[in-house]
Amino acid sequence: MPDLPPTSRAFADAVHHYRQLRDLSLDELAYVLAQLGHGLTTEDLRRIEHGEQAATVDDLIAIAAALGARPAILLSHIPIDMPVPDTPLATGLPADLEQPELRAWLEGKTTLDHRARLRWAIDQVSRLQIRSGHFEDQLRAAREELHELGELADREADAPQVVDLHDRIREGEHELTQAELGLALAERRLEDLRSRA
Structure with missing residues (x-):
């Protein structure tokens, strides 16, 4: 996977992880997205999962809906190979922010002041x-x-x-x-x- 910013990396890995968890192929996920009115091709999804194509906010929402996952789950996902201590879990956030606090912030349950x-x-x-x-x-x-x-x-x-x-x-x-x-x-x-x- 290319050297992606942490949020993009987390999202790319989350799409792959949750797609496999739901036992969906890339073709099947593309079909579900088409049924939802969001036309990402199989190749688009492959490129998103491999970090070769940036996902838009619209892609995030549609993919979350297609996978039956909350957007906060996809954004706060921690890839297994992501270095934890030295880098933030998400772009622009404090490096010491931990995953449960990140998820709570994404879900509007806390602030970061x-x-x-x-x-x-x-x-x-x-x-x-x-x-x-x-x-x-x-x-x-x-x-x-x-x-x-x-x-x-x-x-x-x-x-x-x-x-x-x-x-x-x-x-x-x-x-x-x-x-x-x-x-x-x-x-x-x-x-x-x-x-x-």
Whole structure:
């Protein structure tokens, strides 16, 4: 894909992704668009998906309708190969703007002034603290349950209940690590926003 601005790149990848998700060929998508009165050819769609042709705002709306996706979803899509930390997710927006905040802004649920961004970051930290606490509680309960089984857990290591507990502990440790990492990043972002006040 050519070196596209981030919004164009996100949209091109989103069209490809959601078209495949809906199990539509390029020909079928072109047919649906024609039925909606928006004449993009199969070649136009191929060029849009490959970033060789710029999509218009009219194309965005028609393609979103044809794919049954909200325009905000297509605009806030993150391509797998898009570098996250160094570049903005969308053209002209702050580099530290994260995908959920971008989508909320596109849907009119928040603004991007400093006060709103600070409030968003505070809410995100609060949500992640709750999530982290929830995973800690679940992990503690699974470990206590395994501890209560005592010797039985050692002797019957492949018993379904013991295997299930070990799986829950492993999953809980992973979820907790992810939540703590997300929380640390959110706290750092909040501090950055506060320092700019």
